[in-house]
Amino acid sequence: VKDKELIRGSWESLGKNKVPHGVIMFSRLFELDPALLNLFHYSPNCDSKQDCLSSPEFLDHVTKVMLVIDAAVSHLDDLHSLEDFLLNLGRKHQAVGVSTQSFTEVGESLLYMLQCSLGQAYTAPLRQAWLNMYSIVVAVMSRGWAK
């Protein structure tokens, strides 16, 4: 119950500005693993990481990611209602060549973005609350890799 309040409270302001926060998250992700850029079929259209992150296709994906997080936050009381969607989302990411190991870096990037954006409000319990929700989302998406 406490977890949900922490997540909802922190998402209230972040969720109103999805794209800039998503850009912070993905800049961090591409710093942690630059090779992930190559999985986007439209990445050859840009010369640098910075250039990529400001291209419409990348901003589109960043927006999609933030909308999935938004959906998870809105469905904290019934995350299982997102199971089919998340399983299918996992399958699509397997198909584009993402490996489940990358979810570790994605999680770190999510926490990095929260830390940057929340400042003092980024506390150990808040970090744990987000990690708990993220691990549920990742667990369901990862089933999309099962044969």
Ligand code: HEM
């Ligand atoms: C689609 C890559 C993480 C949500 C895609 C596509 C690629 C991709 C290449 C297809 C092209 C496109 O739609 O732009 C990656 C990589 C990731 C990552 C490399 C990190 C390792 C995530 C995460 C989420 C997410 C964490 C949300 C939790 C989506 C959605 C789509 C998508 C909603 C559209 C799927 C559809 O077409 O139905 N992703 N993605 N992605 N991604 Fe990701």
